Amino acid sequence: MSDEEAIDFEQLEAETELATPEIFAGNLLEWAVERQASDLFLSDEEQAVSVGIRRLGRVEHVRKLTRDYGRRLQGHVRVLAGGDPGEMIRPTEGRGLTVTPGGREIDLRLSSMPTLHGQDVSIRLFDPVSGVRSLNELGYDDTELKIIRKLLGEPSGLILIAGPVASGKSSTLYAMVDELNDGSRKIHTLEDPIEHAIPGVIQSQINERANLGYAELLSTVLRHSPDVIMIGEIRDAKTAATAIRAGSSGQLVLATIHARSAAEAIDSMLHYGINPKAISQALLGAINQRLVGKICSQCGERVDGQNPEVETRVANRLGHHSAELWQTKGCDACYGNGFSKMTCVPEILAVNRSLKDVIASGSTAVTLEDAARNSGMLCMAEALAARVYRGETTPHEAHRVIPAPQFARLQPGGKHHSSVDGTDSHS
């Protein structure tokens, strides 16, 4: 966190120093959402309560509060988020909608757990106003959008979205549903939790306590004549099998799955005991993605005198755009961070005839990835490199997301004149 930000929050703090934790909580939430923070943390330390946020993928320390005040703040935030304010022994969860002093609505999802010094309270912040974004707004380039729209244009089949926590998977799912939601299709979603309400779409909440898991709800949804089914997550064999069955019997199924690459998403289905032939018949494509910081338009600047050598596969994706390197120093507009927002970087494995055969033979993820790259797929490091050379992000930020050697070489002080070889980094 820069000094500027510290001063910024100190000013807010001065206004609220004598305020009750209730008023302070409202201002803190507003401050966090204004900065596009995705999470707020209130953690007990030995002598204090530490306040932090996660913003644009990184944790930023905000300030420390006295233990007494911090505890009261934690308690109040737990009330706002529908949690039990007094439960100190067991982990608690909660969800609630609150309105900040500035009139901004925020959806809070809270989890708290006992720690060495007391409690760790973690709140995910959803800004319902920002709502569902369209595919065009997520950061995919024209080629990627074309491939994704071709997949969505199929009447039936399975599309898998992979990536770690906070890689924009649910934003992508929502954007896909939004794209398909033109009134001509019956669309069902199974979600845990439902992050946004979408008019015209039938949304159901998973409730494991009531024995309504993904598998149970999915079997029921199939009797409701759906055209499109969005599954929040495939995380058991039964859901995997039902999703494949739906995808090969006339429904378009969109689902996230835990996997580290697009090819490994197919591996994950195999691990759930799905027959490779059945996967090859149902699967339309697998998208693996990450989020990377987009350079602030106010303080980003081109690094002069750099003519990076670009690998042919990446150069082809750049088209007429010459390869540039950009850097950023932080300004008021980006709260000193240098980046204005997070944008999606996808690795898209679109299943064609030859890849169908590779999948049907039960190949390893490595073999499948090689075959997909031969069919023109850009792996994650290559898709990220294209963003670096277009000046959308910095080599340093790219390296934070994918620690591939070519991004280290491009950083200031690195050997940026050396050839950028994407072939050693697709694993």
Ligand SMILES: [Zn+2]
């Ligand atoms: Zn800036």
